[in-house]
Amino acid sequence: MPELPEVETVCRGLEGPLVGQQLTKVTQRRDKLRWPLPDNFAQRLQGRTIQRLYRRAKYILADLDDGWVWMTHLGMSGRMFIHDGLAPDPGKHDHVLLETDGGHTVVYQDHRRFGMMDLVPADALYKHRLLQDLGPEPLGNEFNGVVLSDALQGRRTPIKSALLDQKIVAGLGNIYVCEALFHTGISPRRLAASVAGKRAERLVPAIRDVLTKAIAKGGSTLRDYVQASGELGYFQHEFTVYGREGEPCIRCGQPIKRLVQAGRSTFFCAKCQR
DNA sequence: CGCGCTCCCTGGCCGC
DNA sequence: TGCGGCCAGGGAGCGC
Incomplete structure (x- = not known):
């Protein structure tokens, strides 16, 4: 998702x-879920107070009052629902339910179970195997043209695949990579190494822009995704290429093409993206 | 080491 | 309506 x-x-x-x-x-x-939950997961969370909630890449992190961090990845289909009071009878894909003293129930639902949860000591959080190799946050100060250029240097993989690599930049997925490449006029097939330099300088603001606009619209709803509030995201209406195979390019009118790279669909305009 | 492919799951949709 | 095939927003792990 x-x-x-x-x-x-x-x-x-x-x-x-x-x-x-x-x-x-x-x-x-x-x-x-994707992996076993830690031993005594529910017991260890129960009674804890959540002090802070934040995000790193596509992970949701919650600081607890006992020095541990509750870590969640939504995978492809994970959703969080908030209910006032108790949740209705759980469905077969409702895997974790959390009731709070504020009177809410949060339900984690994940029908494909590609998501994960873990409990990690706060002082070793970023040593977690899933967090330790992550690249910079694309909306953070540490991400800029030089950093991206250096990361792409010498890489023989297509730029599309490189941008999906969370070690290069953390948090992009299939949709926003396709969109950012379109807005920059860079072909998804171009080797990453050839994007180092000037093209990398152009990619950074395009990535930031598409992510910022998507956040402002509450994300994109295709199949599963809803905000925790139950509202849908609306950014899918602003897709320029993603999911638009055969439809006219918004710039040149040529049909949008689809190809498969590293097993994932890529959408692009063969005329506008070189 | 760096790359692409397969697989972990379930469900929705399309064509027959 | 039923069934098979294909597709899906992620990404670890493996083989080359």
Whole structure:
């Protein structure tokens, strides 16, 4: 489901119901999502107060009052629902339920179960195997043309694949990579190494721009995604290439093409992107 | 080491 | 309506 803008939106939506609240009851209805949940997961979360909620790449992180961090990745289909009071009877894909002393219930639902949750000591958070190799946050100060250019230097993979690599820049997924490449006029097939330099300088503001605009619209809703509030995202109406195979390019009118790179669909305009 | 492919799951949709 | 095939926003792990 979710790339950076969707995860950011979910994270913001969870702040009200969770931050400063104690988890009075935590229910775990499965042993594993993508991987096994940690031992005694629900027991260890129950009774804790959430002090801060934030995002790194596509991970939602919650500082607890006992020095541990609750870590969640939504995978492809993970969703967070907020209910006033108790949740209705859980469905078969509702895997974790959290009741707070503020009177809300947050339900984690994930029908494909590609998501994950873990508990990590705060002082070693970024040593977690899933966080330790992440590249810079694309909306942060540490991401700029020089940094991106250096990361692409010498890479023989297509730029599309390189931008999906979370070690190069963290948080982009299939949609926003396609969109950013279109806005920059760079072919997804171009080797990453040839984007180093001037093209990398142009890519950085395009990536920032598309992510910022998507966050402002509450992310993109294709199939599953809804904000924690239950609202849909609206950025999908602004897609220029993603999911538009055969439809006219908004710039030149040529039909948008689809190709498969590293097993994922890429959408692009063969005329505007070189 | 760096790359692409397969696989982990379920469900929606399309064509027959 | 049913069924098979294909597709899906992620990304670890493996083989080359």
